[in-house]
Amino acid sequence: MKTKLLLLTFLGFFAANAQTTYNLDWFTGIGANVDLTIDQGDTVIWTWGDALPHTVENESGNSVETFNSGVITGMGETYSYTFTVVGDNNYFCGIHGAASMSGNITVLEVLGVEENELNKISIYPNPASSTINLVLPKNMQTGQITAYDILGKQIYSQEFESEDNIAINISSWNTGSYFLKVVSGESMQTERFIKN
Ligand SMILES: [Cu+2]
Incomplete structure (x- = not known):
């Protein structure tokens, strides 16, 4: 079990390096x-800098992708894509x-990037102290999220369905490294994050 987790740590580092998050x-x-x-596969996070309601939405006809945050209100709220x-x-x-x-x-x-690389789960912020947000690729929209601590002990588990941004409250967790495993049908991904 420990060897497997070490291997996942190793793979996790590569996955994290392949993708950049912008604020x-x-x-x-x-x-x-x-x-x-x-670059293709990068994530953009918009953070609300005032208390007014806003959306982030693509301009129809002038964008190659379609995205819409819906109305979000609150200082410090985020939308990611x-x-x-x-x-x-x-x-x-x-x-x-x-x-x-x-x-x-x-x-x-991005040349030479496999289709898989564009379909990685991403976790932000990382490190985090109170809440982590999980952005799931389009091919993983239903399934199970499980978190393990560094010793492989299961800390958390939840099912999810049709959500592209999942928030998990980690404020009561001990500080340290965790692995988040997402299983959706035949697909499984693991990412590492740090609680501080
Ligand atoms: Cu606005």
């Missing part, structure tokens, strides 16, 4: 140039409009 602030009046250039299609994605806040809140995410092709 963007998102608040009324931030402007029309909330732009980023990223993992971009896998090469091209431009103009997006805006559907409540305050493009003049007040908009930008473009340009997604560059």
Whole structure:
């Protein structure tokens, strides 16, 4: 069991390195140039910088991917999206409009990346102290999430269905390293994260 977990740690490092997470602030009046250039498979996290309701949504006809956060309200709230299609994605806040809140995410092709690499689960923030958010790939939308501590002891388990962003409260967990295993049909992935 310990050998297996060490191997998973090793594989986890490679998976984490293949993908980058970017942070963007998102608040009324931030402007029309909330732009980023990223690679295929990278994740963008928008963090609400004021207490007003906002959306993050693609501009129909001017984006290669379709995404919409729905209305989210609250300082420090987040929305994340993992971009896998090469091209431009103009997006805006559907409540305050493009003049007040908009930008473009340009997604560059990554050569030699397997389809699998674009379908990794991602955990943020990492390290985390109170809540971890889990972004699941499109081929893993129903299944079971299980967390293990470094000794392989199961700490947590939940079923999930049709959610692309799952929040898990870890505030009562001991500090240290954990493995999060996600099983969906025939697919299984493990990622490591740190509670601090
Ligand atoms: Cu807004």
